[in-house]
Amino acid sequence: MNNLTLVIANKNYSSWSLRAWLLMTQFKVNFQEIRIPLDTPETPALMNQHSPNRRVPVLKIGKLSVWDSLAICETVNERFLQGAGWPSNPDLRALGRSACAEMHSAFTALRSNMPMNCRRMVKGFKPDAATQADIDRIHTLLSDCLKQTDGPFLLGRFSIADAFYAPVALRLHGYEIESPEPVAAWVDRMLELPALQTWLQEARDEIETIAGEEVPDQA
Known part of the structure; x- marks a missing residue:
């Protein structure tokens, strides 16, 4: 799991970033973090570098990029939580x-x-x-x-x-x-x-x- 990187925005403001980050942190998934501050002169270039749709969050699994918080959560659940992210019922x-x-x-x-x-x-x-x-x-x-x-x-x-x-x-x-x-x-x-x-x-x-x-x- 050391090849996981989660790209997020400002923790103070980015609700979508929080969703993916909290799931992975609560379940103790090991990942690196890249934070892109919003509304700065550097933001567009950083988004181009890290995000296929120029939005965050983005989860990088090796060379694979998964964007959108719901897709990230489902992918993490499937690949790293053995389904524990959802109830068995x-x-x-x-x-x-x-x-x-x-x-x-x-x-x-x-x-x-x-x-x-x-x-x-x-x-x-x-x-x-x-x-x-x-x-x-x-x-x-x-x-x-x-x-x-x-x-x-x-x-x-x-x-x-x-x-x-x-x-x-x-x-x-x-x-x-x-x-x-x-x-x-x-x-x-x-x-x-x-x-x-x-x-x-x-x-x-x-x-x-x-x-x-x-x-x-x-x-």
């Missing part, structure tokens, strides 16, 4: 894959109005109607997942689904969104993960700032 796997696909393709208002920012808490945030609809749907979806098992994670033990919704946990916490108890407890569990704590600390240590991702306090 096929119904739970189907539920998890549906949840990840929805995360991958939906929640545009939440993405736009609640960008991930690991360094700060946004005070007094008031979601508009579209963002609130996304929050409500996420609460329902996560609650439904948590009801299927005794936990402590979305599908029982930690899975690709938790990695995919980790940025949501950070958003719910960082924008002080009140969540129903099953979801609030899951957010707390996620924040306690040593792997996620490592990501958060390294995000806080970054020096880059992207102005468009800095939502002002509204209190």
Whole structure:
């Protein structure tokens, strides 16, 4: 596994990078890391060098490049986790894959109005109607997942689904969104993960700032 390299962006802002990084770190997959800061003069050239579609994350397995966080997570699960990234129960796997696909393709208002920012808490945030609809749907979806098992994670033990919704946990916490108890407890569990704590600390240590991702306090 020493020939694995994960190319990511700023840890403070890049939710898609977090998903692949967290899965691999939580399952103790050994990999090297290349970080490409976004919105700098060097960014385009670095993307051209490391990413087939000029986006991150990208997983390099020897000469093979795998891009898109969902493809990376499925590839890691297949090649390096012996399938442990998903539950053994096929119904739970189907539920998890549906949840990840929805995360991958939906929640545009939440993405736009609640960008991930690991360094700060946004005070007094008031979601508009579209963002609130996304929050409500996420609460329902996560609650439904948590009801299927005794936990402590979305599908029982930690899975690709938790990695995919980790940025949501950070958003719910960082924008002080009140969540129903099953979801609030899951957010707390996620924040306690040593792997996620490592990501958060390294995000806080970054020096880059992207102005468009800095939502002002509204209190």
